Amino acid sequence: xxxxxxxxxxxxxxxxxxxxxxxxxxxxxxxxxxxxxxxxxxxxxxxxxxxxxxxxxxxxxxxxxxxxxxxxxxxxxxxxxxxxxxxxxxxxxxxxxxxxxxxxxxxxxxxxxxxxxxxxxxxxxxxxxxxxxxxx
Amino acid sequence: xxxxxxxxxxxxxxxxxxxxxxxxxxxxxxxxxxxxxxxxxxxxxxxxxxxxxxxxxxxxxxxxxxxxxxxxxxxxxxxxxxxxxxxxxxxxxxxxxxxxxxxxxxxxxxxxxxxxxxxxxxxxxxxxxxxxxxxx
DNA sequence: ATAATATCCGTACCATACTACGGAGTCAAG
DNA sequence: CTTGACTCCGTAGTATGGTACGGATATTAT
Numbered sequence: 001x002x003x004x005x006x007x008x009x010x011x012x013x014x015x016x017x018x019x020x021x022x023x024x025x026x027x028x029x030x031x032x033x034x035x036x037x038x039x040x041x042x043x044x045x046x047x048x049x050x051x052x053x054x055x056x057x058x059x060x061x062x063x064x065x066x067x068x069x070x071x072x073x074x075x076x077x078x079x080x081x082x083x084x085x086x087x088x089x090x091x092x093x094x095x096x097x098x099x100x101x102x103x104x105x106x107x108x109x110x111x112x113x114x115x116x117x118x119x120x121x122x123x124x125x126x127x128x129x130x131x132x133x134x135x136x
Numbered sequence: 137x138x139x140x141x142x143x144x145x146x147x148x149x150x151x152x153x154x155x156x157x158x159x160x161x162x163x164x165x166x167x168x169x170x171x172x173x174x175x176x177x178x179x180x181x182x183x184x185x186x187x188x189x190x191x192x193x194x195x196x197x198x199x200x201x202x203x204x205x206x207x208x209x210x211x212x213x214x215x216x217x218x219x220x221x222x223x224x225x226x227x228x229x230x231x232x233x234x235x236x237x238x239x240x241x242x243x244x245x246x247x248x249x250x251x252x253x254x255x256x257x258x259x260x261x262x263x264x265x266x267x268x269x270x271x272x
Numbered sequence: 273a274t275a276a277t278a279t280c281c282g283t284a285c286c287a288t289a290c291t292a293c294g295g296a297g298t299c300a301a302g
Numbered sequence: 303c304t305t306g307a308c309t310c311c312g313t314a315g316t317a318t319g320g321t322a323c324g325g326a327t328a329t330t331a332t
Contacts, residue, residue: 007278017279018321026319037328039279052267059233060196063319069240069263072247084251091244097195098237101230104205108227111208115220127205131188143308153309154291162289173298175309199289 004042013050020050028053028067060097103130140178149186156186164189164203239266 010017023029029049032040049070056066072087074080104127111126146153159165165185168176185206192202208223240263247262 005279016321019319021281022320037279038281039328048264048267049261052264055236055267057319059236070261072244072263073261074251080251084248087244087248087251091241091248094237094241094244098234098241100191100195101234101237105227105230105234108208108223108230112220112223112227115216115223125185125206125209127208128184128188131184131191141308142310152291155289157311158290173309175298193289 002044004047006040006042009042009047009050012047013054015050015054023050023053023063026063028063028070100130138180140183142176142178145178145183145186148183149190151186151190159186159189159199162199164199164206236266239269242269 004012006017006020010020020029024031029046032042032046035041052070053063053066056069057063061069068086069090072083072090074083107127107129114126140148142153142156146156156165160167165182168178168182171177188206189199189202192205193199197205204222205226208219208226243263243265250262
């Protein structure tokens, strides 16, 4: 069983120690076990959770949203409906994000292609075509 | 030709007037024309740009990144290579985002399905499987 | 065994992205 | 023709998500 001190796990995921303490403070990360010296000790499940947090942040989710995503689990039969409801909401949001990112991808590919072919300049913003694809 | 006062265009895209003034201050939005009273007057191209900004923000891009995306245009042949380079970078980032969001989508769909079938509880976080998909 | 490095904690500071305030001028409706 | 809503501007305050500081212990390397 692999264990990490705070500096080790922080380095592993590319954040710094203070940030990890901050995540603990706001309850995004659970309080870890301590050894006699009061040093924090993390295990692989902490590493997994932390990796998710870091990547979800890069994907543009707020810490609050990440917390909600991590809370999506069926703990008692009574909360099953709630979980489903929230998950459907998140799913909807994610589908829209994917769709809009796909539009951006298309535009960027077109733009790169134009650049490659040394086409003549335009004074417009190609990226704004994303909006044209989306609205009307 | 449709024209808007600051309050009208702000309402149209769902931000408030101060935010729009802020975007102008940081040069994310261009300085608009003024009528005699010094009131700002916006047109449809401003609306288009503003809609892009708002959605890109929701997608998790910072205002700086949005500025870069909006600056991606071929103005002189000399900048063509630069534009291509930046666009390729952005494209790469966007592709990775889409891929990870797809993972999340799969997990959420599975979770919703489990909820629908009233399956038994688990004390784990289903969403963390996203990480398992990514790191072998 | 002692120096360098890591961790502890609380608190203060920082950047980004707004949001509110307040006094003055402008415009539109009754 | 005035009253209420809108806009002007600068400046100050707020929320989120960290980052830095600094003195005290703990651990590790030489």
